[in-house]
Structure formats: structure tokens, C-alpha cells
Amino acid sequence: MKLQQLRYLVEVAKQGLNVSEAAEKLHTSQPGISKQIRLLEDELGIQVFIRNGKRVVAVSEPGKEVLRIAGNILREAQNLKRVGDEFSRESEGALTIATTHTQARYALPATIAEFVRRYPKVKLSIKQGSPTQICEMVVTGEADLAVATEGIALYKELAMLPCYEWNRSVVVPQDHPLLGLDRPITLADIAAYPIVTYDFAFAGRSKINKAFEDAGLEPNVVLTAIDTDVIKTYVALGLGVGIIATMAYEPQRDLTLRAIDAAHLFDASTTKIGLRRDAYLRGFAYSFIEIFAPHLTRQVVDGSLLSRDDD
Numbered sequence: 564m565k566l567q568q569l570r571y572l573v574e575v576a577k578q579g580l581n582v583s584e585a586a587e588k589l590h591t592s593q594p595g596i597s598k599q600i601r602l603l604e605d606e607l608g609i610q611v612f613i614r615n616g617k618r619v620v621a622v623s624e625p626g627k628e629v630l631r632i633a634g635n636i637l638r639e640a641q642n643l644k645r646v647g648d649e650f651s652r653e654s655e656g657a658l659t660i661a662t663t664h665t666q667a668r669y670a671l672p673a674t675i676a677e678f679v680r681r682y683p684k685v686k687l688s689i690k691q692g693s694p695t696q697i698c699e700m701v702v703t704g705e706a707d708l709a710v711a712t713e714g715i716a717l718y719k720e721l722a723m724l725p726c727y728e729w730n731r732s733v734v735v736p737q738d739h740p741l742l743g744l745d746r747p748i749t750l751a752d753i754a755a756y757p758i759v760t761y762d763f764a765f766a767g768r769s770k771i772n773k774a775f776e777d778a779g780l781e782p783n784v785v786l787t788a789i790d791t792d793v794i795k796t797y798v799a800l801g802l803g804v805g806i807i808a809t810m811a812y813e814p815q816r817d818l819t820l821r822a823i824d825a826a827h828l829f830d831a832s833t834t835k836i837g838l839r840r841d842a843y844l845r846g847f848a849y850s851f852i853e854i855f856a857p858h859l860t861r862q863v864v865d866g867s868l869l870s871r872d873d874d
Contacts, residue, residue, distance in 0.1 A: 566640055568603040569633040571596045572611060576630050577703065580612070580619040638704060638841060656845055657686040661697035661706035664790045669810045670834065671710065674855040681854075682847045693762075693789065701837055707848055708838050710855070713769075715837035722867045724836040726856035730826035731771070732812055734798050734805040737821055741804065748823050750778045757785040757803030759794050770830045771806055795820060840868050 570589065575596065578584040586593040597617075604611055611626035612619045622630065662671065667689055679687060690697070690706055694714030700706035702720050709715060715723045733753060735741050741752060754775065761768045768787075775782045785803050788794050791811040798805040799819045812822040836852060836859070838844070849861045 564603060564606060565599075566637065568599045569637055571599050572603065572630060572633050573637060575600070575612070575619065576622065580621070582619060634703075635841075638839070641704065641843075654682055654847065655684040656847065657688065658845070658848055658851060659688045659690060659700075659706040660708060660710060660851075661690045661692065661700040662710040663694065663697065663712075664691055664792075665808055665811055666710045666712075666834065667691055668791065669808070671855070674851065677854050678847075678851050681850065685847050698837055701839055704839075707842070707844070708836055708852070710834065710836055712832050712834050715835050718837070720839055720841075721837040722840050724838070724852070724856070724859055724864065724867050726834045726836055726859070728831040728833050729808055729810055730831050731806055731829050732809040732822040733825050734795060734807055734812055734817070734820045734822050736799060736801060737819060739804070739821070741823060742821055747827060748825060750775055750780055750828055753804060753806070753825075753828075754780045754782050756783075758782050758806060759786045759788070759797050759803045760784060760806040761791075761794070762787045762789045770832060774829045838864070838868060842868075 571585065574585040574589055575582055578588065582593050582596055586596050589596070600611065607629065609625045609629070610623050611629050613621040613623050613626075660671070671689075675687065675689075678685075690700060692700070694711045695717075697706065697709045697711055698714045698718050698721060701709045702718055709721070710726075715721055733741065733748060741748060741756075744752065760771060763769070763772075783803075786794075786797055788797075791807050794805045794807055795811075795817060797803070805820075806825070809822070809824070809826070812820070814822075836856070844864070849864060852859050852864055853861070
């Protein structure tokens with residue numbers, strides 16, 4: 564049994580049982596992968612994949628357990644390599660952050676700038692996606708940590724570390740009637756206009772929906788987007804009023820827009836970091852976390868990784 568055979572198994576499963584795509588991802592040949600998987604199946608005495616001719620069509624019941632164990636073995640092998648690197652190349656290596664557009668664009672730049680200053684020899688990579696996508700990246704080992712508001716709690720493999728709370732603002736064009744209110748804005752005021760806001764999976768959208776529902780209002784959401792900059796663009800074009808994360812409004816850049824604080828209307832959301840519980844973190848990964856959220860010291864992070872009772 565070889566680690567490479569396990570990598571082939573896991574990659575084929577990851578690519579939806581498409582051996583050709585797995586071969587492309589691993590920079591090898593399809594016949595080579597098929598041969599090594601069959602050799603492993605012969606050694607184990609079971610069929611991991613169910614085939615229809617030459618085509619892989621399903622994972623067998625024992626194959627599901629083999630894939631689970633293979634994934635664990637590959638992660639532990641990676642952890643072993645990281646242990647060696649930690650002592651032989653303390654300030655060198657790679658760190659991959661999976662996050663949403665809003666976090667990457669507005670919350671992380673200062674942290675990344677400071678991290679790069681401290682660790683110029685660490686290759687830093689940022690992958691963007693939906694909360695589900697970025698959590699999957701951490702679960703499968705494509706990323707070292709996830710930064711998101713939603714989704715992390717849904718994965719038992721991930722420890723969840725709260726970073727900071729944030730709330731929302733309403734953004735409107737400079738001549739919008741809502742700017743003339745002589746009192747705090749209400750949900751009814753907002754509901755009187757078409758609304759442009761986040762896709763349901765992003766940035767606490769569920770809390771926006773809940774606020775209107777609790778108030779007995781049905782908002783007219785005319786456009787949703789995963790990208791805050793897209794929301795602001797269409798608000799500037801007059802499509803509707805925007806509801807965005809307050810941190811995403813930049814007066815010096817958003818010159819055609821004005822923001823109205825709406826924190827009193829919505830429950831606060833919490834940005835969190837998600838980490839695999841069984842991951843070995845390099846020293847610079849702890850440093851990145853603490854730069855982003857100073858209360859998350861190495862001791863706190865290790866405590867969260869050991870605990871299985873995250874809320």
C-alpha cells in the first residue's frame with residue numbers, strides 16, 4: 564500500500580468519480596490511476612469503486628470506509644511534513660486562506676499586509692467562495708483555515724473561533740429621500756423601496772430576513788449578489804437601496820453613495836475562523852490568526868481545537 568494510491572482514491576472521489584479529471588488534477592495519466600487503484604483493491608480484497616465497464620459509477624459500502632480512512636491517513640501524512648517543516652524551516656512554507664469576497668476585500672487586507680511583512684518567505688494564497696465552498700476547502704485540506712460569517716458550525720470536522728461582531732448599513736445614492744429623515748431609519752422605511760443585498764448564503768442574510776419577518780414586513784428584494792461591490796454598483800445605478808456590511812462602505816471610494824447606520828435594526832453577526840480539529844498548525848498560521856483577532860492566542864486556538872463542544 565502506498566500513499567500515492569490513497570491520493571488517487573481520494574482524488575477520484577473528490578472529482579465526482581471522474582478518473583480523467585482526477586488524473587488532470589494530479590498531473591498523471593488516467594490508465595496509471597486506474598491501475599494503481601485496482602492494485603490497491605486487490606491488496607485490500609475489496610472493491611472500493613463500483614464500475615460499469617471502464618467507468619466508475621459509485622462508491623461501494625466498504626469503499627466509503629476506505630475513503631474515510633485514506634483521507635485521515637493523507638491528512639496525518641501532511642501533518643508529519645508540517646512538523647518537520649516547523650523545525651527545519653520555521654519561517655518558510657505556505658498558508659492558504661479560504662474566505663468570502665466581503666472578508667477578503669474589506670476585513671483581511673490589514674492582516675495580510677502585516678503577515679507578509681512578518682513572514683516574507685511564506686507563500687500566502689487566498690481562495691474565495693461561498694461559505695459552504697470555503698468550509699469544504701478546509702475539510703478537504705485545500706485550505707488551512709476559513710474566514711466567514713456563515714457555514715462553519717455546520718461542519719463537525721471544524722473548530723469554530725469567533726473573531727469579531729459586525730452589523731449593517733443601508734447604502735443609497737446621494738440624493739435619496741431616506742437621507743432626509745430626522746429620526747433613525749426603520750425597517751418600514753427600507754421596505755418601501757426595492758432592496759439590493761447579499762445572496763442568502765452570505766454575510767448574515769438570514770438575519771436580514773428574520774428582522775423583516777419579525778416586523779411583519781415583506782421586503783421587495785430585486786437583486787442579490789455574493790459581491791458587495793456589485794451591490795453598491797447597482798445601488799448607484801438606482802436599482803434600489805442596498806443593505807451591506809458596514810465595513811464595506813468606504814466614504815473615500817464610494818463617492819456616489821451615502822450610508823445610513825442600521826445596526827439598531829438587525830442582530831449583529833459574528834465573523835469566525837474555521838480550522839480542522841485534526842490539523843497541525845504551523846507557527847505562522849497561529850500568528851496570522853492572532854493578527855486578525857488578537858484575542859485568539861495560540862493557547863486559545865489550541866483549546867478550541869481540543870474541544871468538541873463549539874456552539
